[in-house]
Amino acid sequence: xxxxxxxxxxxxxxxxxxxxxxxxxxxxxxxxxxxxxxxxxxxxxxxxxxxxxxxxxxxxxxxxxxxxxxxxxxxxxxxxxxxxxxxxxxxxxxxxxxxxxxxxxxxxxxxxxxxxxxxxxxxxxxxxxxxxxxxxxxxxxxxxxxxxxxxxxxxxxxxxxxxxxxxxxxxxxxxxxxxxxxxxxxxxxxxxxxxxxxxxxxxxxxxxxxxxxxxxxxxxxxxxxxx
Numbered sequence: 001x002x003x004x005x006x007x008x009x010x011x012x013x014x015x016x017x018x019x020x021x022x023x024x025x026x027x028x029x030x031x032x033x034x035x036x037x038x039x040x041x042x043x044x045x046x047x048x049x050x051x052x053x054x055x056x057x058x059x060x061x062x063x064x065x066x067x068x069x070x071x072x073x074x075x076x077x078x079x080x081x082x083x084x085x086x087x088x089x090x091x092x093x094x095x096x097x098x099x100x101x102x103x104x105x106x107x108x109x110x111x112x113x114x115x116x117x118x119x120x121x122x123x124x125x126x127x128x129x130x131x132x133x134x135x136x137x138x139x140x141x142x143x144x145x146x147x148x149x150x151x152x153x154x155x156x157x158x159x160x161x162x163x164x165x166x167x168x169x170x171x172x173x174x175x176x177x178x179x180x181x182x183x184x185x186x187x188x189x190x191x192x193x194x195x196x197x198x199x200x201x202x203x204x205x206x207x208x209x210x211x212x213x214x215x216x217x218x219x220x221x222x223x224x225x226x227x
Contacts, residue, residue, distance in 0.1 A: 002077045002086030006040045011088065016045065016052040018081055023055070023168050025079050029129070031071035033079055034059045040076055040088050047214035050163040057211045058169075070125050140197040145190065145223035148209060148216055153185035160215040161189055167208045171199030190222065 003018065004011040015037070026033040038059045045052040062069065077086035150160055157179055165174050175192035182188050195201075202221050209219045 001080050001082055002084050003037070003080045003088070004084055005087045005089065006037065006076070007042055007088055012041070012045050012049055012052055014081065014084055015055075016049040019051040019055045020166075023058075023170070026071070027129070028170065030059060030062050030069050032069055032073040033071060034062075035066045035069060036073045036076060037079060047163070047212055048159075050166040050212065053211065054163075054166050054168070054208060057208065061207075070128050141194055141227040142197055143192065143194055143223075143225045143227055144202065144205070144221060145192050146205065146209075147180075147220045147222045148189040148191065149182070149218050149220075150186065150188065150215060151217045153187075155215055157187060157189060160212070161191070163212040163215060164189065164191060164209055167205075169200060169204075171196030172205075194227065 003014045006012065006015065024030060024034055025037050034055075038056065041056065044056050047053060075086070076088055080086070148160065148164060150157065161177060173194045175194065177189060177191035179187040180190045193205075195205075202224070206219045210216050
């Protein structure tokens, strides 16, 4: 398993294909798996790798709390598609900080105590995952119509829409779209979506859409209705 060399264009292409139908490297919430892969990438992926760029910007927003994300950081070779080896230069088999934390015990805990601590971590991770997966009985939703404007009449609108639809998150469902003339040969993308109010807001949508700065000039809310 692996992504090849994540510091090269070919490695980022493997990552982009891997994330085409996934929101995260593992599971359905941000975890140490995302942190491990994110830390191996020296700079944001290019705009044409829209799935990788969407994921990169999303995980970047968790940098201030990345140490508290669930899971245990593993070597890069334990993530990614089967049949692809990790060749990223400088990748380490494990986080040094994690090793230091495990080895250092102020009170000299023995192997039995370490096993109990591991079981406790696994139990808390399972509880965290179950809590995230649990949905409330009543879910407030909204129908939103967005206007996404390109830079000029030479912008590839098909690619722009592909980038927008590549944004995937829990509580977001994309709907129909159309191109609407603005003037001087320029057309804007008008696209609808349904969101769960507690999970997705217009500010979050704008942050992710305008991240595709090679194609998107701005985003406006054309209509907003509670369902």
